[in-house]
Amino acid sequence: xxxxxxxxxxxLDSFFVSVERKFNPALIGIPVLIGGSADRGVVASCSYEARxxxxxxxMPMKQAMKLCPHATIVRGSHGRYSEASREVxxxxxxxxxxxxxxxxxxxxxxxxxxxxxxxxxxxxxxxxQRVIKETGLPISFGMxxxxxxxxxxxxxxxxNGQLFxxxxxxxxxxxxxxxxxxxxxxxxxxxxxxxxxxxxxGDLQRTNLRFLETVFGKAGIFLWERxxxxxxxxxxxxxxxxxxxxxxTFDINVNDQRTIETILxxxxxxxxxxxxxxxxxxxxxxxKIRYANFETHTQQQKIALTAAEHILLPGVKNLLKKAWxxxxxxxxxxxxxxxxxxxxxxxxxxxxxEERIRLYQAMDNINFKFGDKTVCRAAGMDxxxxxxxxxxxx
Numbered sequence: 527x528x529x530x531x532x533x534x535x536x537x538l539d540s541f542f543v544s545v546e547r548k549f550n551p552a553l554i555g556i557p558v559l560i561g562g563s564a565d566r567g568v569v570a571s572c573s574y575e576a577r578x579x580x581x582x583x584x585m586p587m588k589q590a591m592k593l594c595p596h597a598t599i600v601r602g603s604h605g606r607y608s609e610a611s612r613e614v615x616x617x618x619x620x621x622x623x624x625x626x627x628x629x630x631x632x633x634x635x636x637x638x639x640x641x642x643x644x645x646x647x648x649x650x651x652x653x654x655q656r657v658i659k660e661t662g663l664p665i666s667f668g669m670x671x672x673x674x675x676x677x678x679x680x681x682x683x684x685x686n687g688q689l690f691x692x693x694x695x696x697x698x699x700x701x702x703x704x705x706x707x708x709x710x711x712x713x714x715x716x717x718x719x720x721x722x723x724x725x726x727x728g729d730l731q732r733t734n735l736r737f738l739e740t741v742f743g744k745a746g747i748f749l750w751e752r753x754x755x756x757x758x759x760x761x762x763x764x765x766x767x768x769x770x771x772x773x774x775t776f777d778i779n780v781n782d783q784r785t786i787e788t789i790l791x792x793x794x795x796x797x798x799x800x801x802x803x804x805x806x807x808x809x810x811x812x813x814k815i816r817y818a819n820f821e822t823h824t825q826q827q828k829i830a831l832t833a834a835e836h837i838l839l840p841g842v843k844n845l846l847k848k849a850w851x852x853x854x855x856x857x858x859x860x861x862x863x864x865x866x867x868x869x870x871x872x873x874x875x876x877x878x879x880e881e882r883i884r885l886y887q888a889m890d891n892i893n894f895k896f897g898d899k900t901v902c903r904a905a906g907m908d909x910x911x912x913x914x915x916x917x918x919x920x
Contacts, residue, residue, distance in 0.1 A: 529639065530638070530641065530671065530693055531636075531671045531672065532636070532637040532638050532640065532646040532669060532671075533634060533635070533636055533669065533670060533672055533673055533676045534634070534636075534646075534650045534667055534668070534669045534676060535632070535635075535667060535669075535679070535680045536618070536632070536633040536634075536653075536654070536657075536667045536680070537631065537632050537665070537666050537667070537677075537680045537681075537684070538610075538614065538663055538664070539574075539663075539664040539665060539666055539684055539685045539686055540571055540572070540573055541571060541607070541610075541611075541630065541631035541663070542560040542570055542571035542607060543558050543560060543572065543573045543600075544664055545607055545663070546558065546560065546600050546602070546603075548610075548662055548663070549606070553573075553598065553600070555575065556573070556575060556598060557572070557575040557578075557579065557581075557594050557596065557597040557598065558572065558573040558575070558576060558597065558598050558600060559571075559572050559573075559581065559587065559590055559591075559594075559597050559599050559600070560572065560599075560600050561587050561599065562587060562601075563587065564587050564588060564591055564599060565588060566586075566588075567587040568584055568585065568587060569581060569583055569584065569585045569586075569587055569590050570583065570602060571583060572590070572597075574685055576590070576594055576597050579593045579594040579597075580593050581593055581594060581597075587599070607630060607830065608630070608830045608831065610661065610663065611631065611831070613660070614633075614657055614661060615627060617656055617657055617660060617661070618633055618635065618653065618657075621652075621653050621656065622635050622637065622649075624636040624761055625761065625763070626762045626763065627867045627868060628867075628868045629807075629867070630807075630831050634676070634761050635650070635653075635761070636760075636761040637650070637669075646669065647669060647690045650667055650669055651688060653667075654688060664685060664686040665686070666680050666683045666684045666686060666687050666688060667680055667689075668680035668681070668683055668688070668689050668691070669688075669689070669690045670691040670696065670755070671691075671755065672755065672757030672758065672759070673757050673761075674708070674752050674757040675696050675699070675757065676691075678703065678707055678708075678709070679691050679699070681707065682699075696754070696755025697731060697754060697755060699755075700727040700728070700731070700753065700754075700755055701726065701727055701728030701731060702726060702727075702728060703726065703727045704725065704726060705719055705725060705726065705727055705729075705730055705753075707727070708749075708752050708753070709752075710752075711749070715742065715745065715749075718741070718742075727753050730749060730750070730753035731753045731754060733750070733753075735747070738750050762868065768806075768864065768865075768866040769864035769865075769866065770797055770862070770864075770866070771797070771812075771860060771863070771864075772793050772796065772860065772861060773814065773858055773859070774858065774859055774860070775857065775858045776857060776858070776859075779818045779857050780855055780856050781852065781853070781854065781855040781856065783852065786846065786856060787843060787846070789859055790813070790839075790842050790846065790859060790861060791835075791839060791842075793859075793860075793861045794835050794838050794839055794842050794861055795835050798833050798834060798835040798838055801833035801863065801866070802833045805868055806833065806866045806867065806868055807832055807833050807867050807868075808829070808831070808833065808838075808863035808864060808865060808866055809829055809864075809865040809866075809867065810826055810827070810828055810829065810863070810864040810865040811829050811838060811841045811842065811861075811862075811863060812824055812826035812827075812861070812862040812863075812864065813825055813826075813849055813859070813861055814858070814859070814860035814861075814862070815846075815849050815850055815856055815858070815859060815860075816856070816857045816858035816859075817854050817855070818854075818855055818857050820857070823849045823850075824849065825845040825848045825849040826845070826862075826864075827844075827845065828865075829841060831867060842861060
């Protein structure tokens with residue numbers, strides 16, 4: 527008989543807002559928008575009071591302010607969010623044997639097997655209370671037999687609640703929910719389902735699998751399984767040692783700053799594109815320089831979790847200044863992004879505008895479809911043929 531799985535999904539409620547409220551209690555109970563300027567910025571996070579006006583993450587700030595003119599805009603702070611995320615991560619790491627950090631404010635925990643000795647729901651409850659007590663941040667969790675239902679249970683438990691969907695009760699829990707609540711279901715797929723009269727997950731549960739396969743191909747199997755609460759995906763253990771890196775060896779030793787920066791831009795673009803494709807974020811940036819006599823120097827710096835080159839490139843150029851004695855020609859240059867966590871491009875939203883987010887999405891879609899470097903910064907255009915291996919370990 528298969529062992530029963532106990533998967534917990536933890537989500538810090540309105541994370542950016544909650545962190546800001548710790549530092550400024552005057553923000554408690556009022557509509558708060560975390561994000562960029564009112565003109566061209568986007569909403570990175572918003573309070574539940576703001577959501578009542580129809581505001582949501584990634585909405586243009588201008589539109590949000592029309593919906594709720596009396597909302598308070600807070601610019602946001604990288605350091606505060608990274609530090610708060612680290613605090614929660616440390617507590618979870620100290621409390622459970624296996625967890626996955628899927629974004630700056632979201633975690634999956636696998637308690638499978640612990641039911642022989644403990645009440646798994648009580649273990650999760652105790653962990654939630656510890657996080658609330660030690661960090662002062664509101665937090666919700668859902669527990670179920672798989673990641674998808676656990677995440678949906680968390681959403682049902684918010685704000686600041688908890689919910690256990692017992693084994694065998696998945697169909698009953700899912701049936702009344704809108705299909706739009708299924709994690710990973712795209713807007714175009716949802717619209718297609720609506721055209722067939724499939725609006726609730728219960729409608730999807732009653733739909734023939736063969737029909738779904740005919741209409742949606744392999745995605746039809748995904749839809750059918752998620753509607754039935756089937757999700758066998760494993761928890762990927764969190765590790766602070768993961769990294770991706772790449773190096774470039776010059777045919778002739780180089781001390782021209784423009785040439786070196788061009789190579790660095792190209793390498794950083796390709797690594798950050800790789801991160802976004804794999805849904806990963808980096809929190810440490812490093813460069814390596816090797817001189818003609820094989821003397822090697824490295825410089826690194828901690829950064830807020832990101833996969834965006836407009837954040838990474840200034841850091842890379844700054845590290846180059848620190849690491850390179852410009853009188854000495856360089857034989858090899860390398861870039862490494864490390865301390866990776868699973869998660870989508872998120873934490874830098876409050877610095878972005880709508881156009882920049884759409885630009886990244888468009889670039890990634892084109893490069894994924896037609897190959898790396900199809901679209902890139904002009905500075906890195908000539909570097910597309912070099913030997914690039916994003917899986918090189920630094």
